[in-house]
Amino acid sequence: MDEDLVRLESSLWVGKKRYRAALTGWHLNWTELDKKNRDKKTVSVPVSEVIGVEEGRVQVLPQRSVAEDTDREFTVFYVKRSSSGSSYGLLWRLGRTQFCCPSRDLRDQWMTQLRIALKTHSPSRPHRLLVFINPFGGKKQGRQIYHSLVAPLFELAGISSHVVVTERANQARDHILKKDLTGFDGVVCVGGDGIFSELLHGVIGRTQQEAGLSEHDPSLTLQSCDLHIGIIPAGSTDCVCFATVGVNDPVTSALHIIIGDSQPLDVCSVHNCSSLVRYSVSLVGYGFYGDVLAESERHRWMGPLRYDYSGAMVYLSNRSYAGVVQYLPADSQLSSPRDNTRCLSGCSVCSKSTERLFPHSPGASSLYSSHFSQFSSDTEGEWVSVEGRFRAVSLTCMSSSCPRSPLGLSPSAHLADGTGDLIIVRDTHPLGFLTFLHRHTSTEDQFDLPFVDVHRVKAVRFSLPTGEEEDKDEERERVNDGGMTEEGKRPCRSGSHKHLVERREERGQKDFLCGLCCSKAPTVSVWNCDGEILPHTEIFCRVHGQLVRLYARGIEDGSATPTRKCRDGHRNCKERCVLNN
Numbered sequence: 248m249d250e251d252l253v254r255l256e257s258s259l260w261v262g263k264k265r266y267r268a269a270l271t272g273w274h275l276n277w278t279e280l281d282k283k284n285r286d287k288k289t290v291s292v293p294v295s296e297v298i299g300v301e302e303g304r305v306q307v308l309p310q311r312s313v314a315e316d317t318d319r320e321f322t323v324f325y326v327k328r329s330s331s332g333s334s335y336g337l338l339w340r341l342g343r344t345q346f347c348c349p350s351r352d353l354r355d356q357w358m359t360q361l362r363i364a365l366k367t368h369s370p371s372r373p374h375r376l377l378v379f380i381n382p383f384g385g386k387k388q389g390r391q392i393y394h395s396l397v398a399p400l401f402e403l404a405g406i407s408s409h410v411v412v413t414e415r416a417n418q419a420r421d422h423i424l425k426k427d428l429t430g431f432d433g434v435v436c437v438g439g440d441g442i443f444s445e446l447l448h449g450v451i452g453r454t455q456q457e458a459g460l461s462e463h464d465p466s467l468t469l470q471s472c473d474l475h476i477g478i479i480p481a482g483s484t485d486c487v488c489f490a491t492v493g494v495n496d497p498v499t500s501a502l503h504i505i506i507g508d509s510q511p512l513d514v515c516s517v518h519n520c521s522s523l524v525r526y527s528v529s530l531v532g533y534g535f536y537g538d539v540l541a542e543s544e545r546h547r548w549m550g551p552l553r554y555d556y557s558g559a560m561v562y563l564s565n566r567s568y569a570g571v572v573q574y575l576p577a578d579s580q581l582s583s584p585r586d587n588t589r590c591l592s593g594c595s596v597c598s599k600s601t602e603r604l605f606p607h608s609p610g611a612s613s614l615y616s617s618h619f620s621q622f623s624s625d626t627e628g629e630w631v632s633v634e635g636r637f638r639a640v641s642l643t644c645m646s647s648s649c650p651r652s653p654l655g656l657s658p659s660a661h662l663a664d665g666t667g668d669l670i671i672v673r674d675t676h677p678l679g680f681l682t683f684l685h686r687h688t689s690t691e692d693q694f695d696l697p698f699v700d701v702h703r704v705k706a707v708r709f710s711l712p713t714g715e716e717e718d719k720d721e722e723r724e725r726v727n728d729g730g731m732t733e734e735g736k737r738p739c740r741s742g743s744h745k746h747l748v749e750r751r752e753e754r755g756q757k758d759f760l761c762g763l764c765c766s767k768a769p770t771v772s773v774w775n776c777d778g779e780i781l782p783h784t785e786i787f788c789r790v791h792g793q794l795v796r797l798y799a800r801g802i803e804d805g806s807a808t809p810t811r812k813c814r815d816g817h818r819n820c821k822e823r824c825v826l827n828n
């Protein structure tokens with residue numbers, strides 16, 4: 248069937264202007280006509296971006312209202328884009344056009360045809376959602392943001408939602424793991440990266456339980472999750488939202504959820520001694536980012552500012568840590584963290600990875616079927632080892648852009664290519680490290696520094712140098728603190744972090760002063776895993792390609808999207824910089 252066949256076409260009025268409107272399978276277009284019936288400008292909205300159609304002259308925000316005497320009128324709501332002043336992504340807003348028909352009969356035809364088109368062309372739209380609000384996230388605005396900005400849009404789109412305002416940490420995760428989710432098409436969080444992480448753990452854990460797979464064995468291919476996750480940003484860093492949508496804006500995210508966008512996302516599983524510790528999508532960071540998080544936990548009352556304050560304090564404490572980093576490099580033919588590309592909506596690197604990661608899915612070639620032999624002993628020789636003192640060791644599965652760092656920890660990382668970027672910042676003088684940090688806030692290349700290395704990887708191991716017995720004791724003490732269950736396998740899910748944070752706090756105060764005023768600085772840092780402190784120092788991380796799906800579509804290429812200068816100094820070098828699409 249030709250989807251661009253016109254299904255309905257007629258003259259319509261918008262205010263005092265006359266239009267010729269046409270509905271095809273894919274688009275709703277309306278073209279302004281002048282007095283001589285000549286075309287003026289056309290507005291074209293993809294059917295997939297129509298949010299709803301209502302009889303009469305309707306408005307929904309800030310409050311729903313319907314004008315009287317409206318039996319020849321209907322209102323179409325749709326996605327309207329505008330550039331966001333401060334970030335590089337596009338803001339989505341609710342566009343609204345009120346049409347007036349020559350007759351009531353024609354109005355009914357428009358309503359019917361538009362609703363049929365919406366049903367047939369948006370099969371992936373959610374009908375029922377389970378929403379978790381963290382009332383304490385970010386500036387504590389979660390409830391208000393949901394009820395004033397998001398709920399009216401869900402209602403307009405005919406989505407019914409069951410809302411849970413959380414009363415404790417991990418409630419959302421436990422709910423997803425244990426409760427009946429029949430009838431829900433997706434789960435949504437209103438909050439920051441922490442509540443998102445709860446949904447991530449719930450959704451992955453539940454999917455593996457149902458598939459009868461163990462999450463502990465890092466060599467197992469996990470089952471990818473069908474239940475989509477939506478994020479309404481209302482947190483402190485909002486990194487996952489920012490890096491997958493391009494802005495942290497509740498209305499934009501709500502509209503992506505409504506139209507059922509789907510963005511696969513790589514997930515890193517973090518293990519210790521053959522047991523799963525946590526999953527991460529943005530940052531697994533040791534040294535600076537671990538210390539900032541540990542320090543910031545004591546200043547939660549500052550809200551989002553706690554990270555800037557703690558960042559400055561930790562920077563001034565001028566620490567570095569000894570360690571051994573091992574990594575399994577990804578195929579350097581496919582992409583590189585320094586190729587000056589950006590992973591944008593429809594990214595070709597990620598699309599090719601879909602074929603590689605799911606060779607048996609319809610339409611995929613079987614060229615790359617043996618990808619998980621990588622953890623067997625015969626690939627041991629492929630591991631690369633780096634030993635030394637580090638300011639920071641970070642692994643990120645995506646760019647990890649956020650309002651603090653609009654291009655992110657690794658600007659060329661991909662959301663769904665099955666790899667992560669390992670950033671190793673070796674010990675350096677304070678000014679060098681400040682330069683590295685500061686470059687995260689601009690388009691200058693933070694990897695173009697002699698003490699920084701970046702590698703695209705499939706897996707990473709971190710251990711303490713042999714012979715550092717004191718450190719190992721500290722490590723062991725921490726593992727015991729980490730609250731393991733009796734079987735000694737699964738990390739205890741309740742309370743372990745709180746307990747650890749309290750201990751870290753006790754120690755942290757002393758550590759911190761030592762770092763500032765005397766020579767005895769701590770020898771071991773902690774891992775920051777998407778904003779949670781890990782109870783282990785020695786870890787193994789493995790990237791699982793496209794393990795979950797978000798209601799998002801990646802960053803849309805706004806005209807302001809910056810690229811770094813290529814090595815020849817061109818800012819928009821078509822040959823070398825802009826490889827996307």
Ligand SMILES: CCCCCCCCCCCCC/C=C/[C@@H](O)[C@H](COP(=O)(O)O)NC(=O)CCCCCCCCCCCCCCC
Nearest residue numbers: 439440441482483484485486530558559562652684777778
């Ligand atoms: C000199 C300016 C330096 C700016 C450096 C910016 C680096 C930004 C990197 C952002 C990485 C984000 C990775 C995401 C992590 C989140 O999952 C996670 C949890 O988020 P949630 O609380 O919303 O749940 N967030 C975090 O762990 C926060 C990490 C933030 C680190 C910010 C560091 C600010 C550093 C300021 C240094 C200032 C030095 C001044 C010297 C006088």
Ligand SMILES: Nc1ncnc2c1ncn2[C@@H]1O[C@H](COP(=O)(O)OP(=O)(O)O)[C@@H](O)[C@H]1O
Nearest residue numbers: 384385413414415416438439440441442482483
């Ligand atoms: N009702 C609650 N009370 C206390 N902590 C909660 C609650 N709901 C969620 N949390 C936890 O709060 C932490 C921070 O949440 P998050 O939404 O990321 O806000 P922020 O971005 O400000 O850190 C997360 O670890 C999450 O598990």
Ligand SMILES: [Ca+2]
Nearest residue numbers: 513644661666
């Ligand atoms: Ca990736």
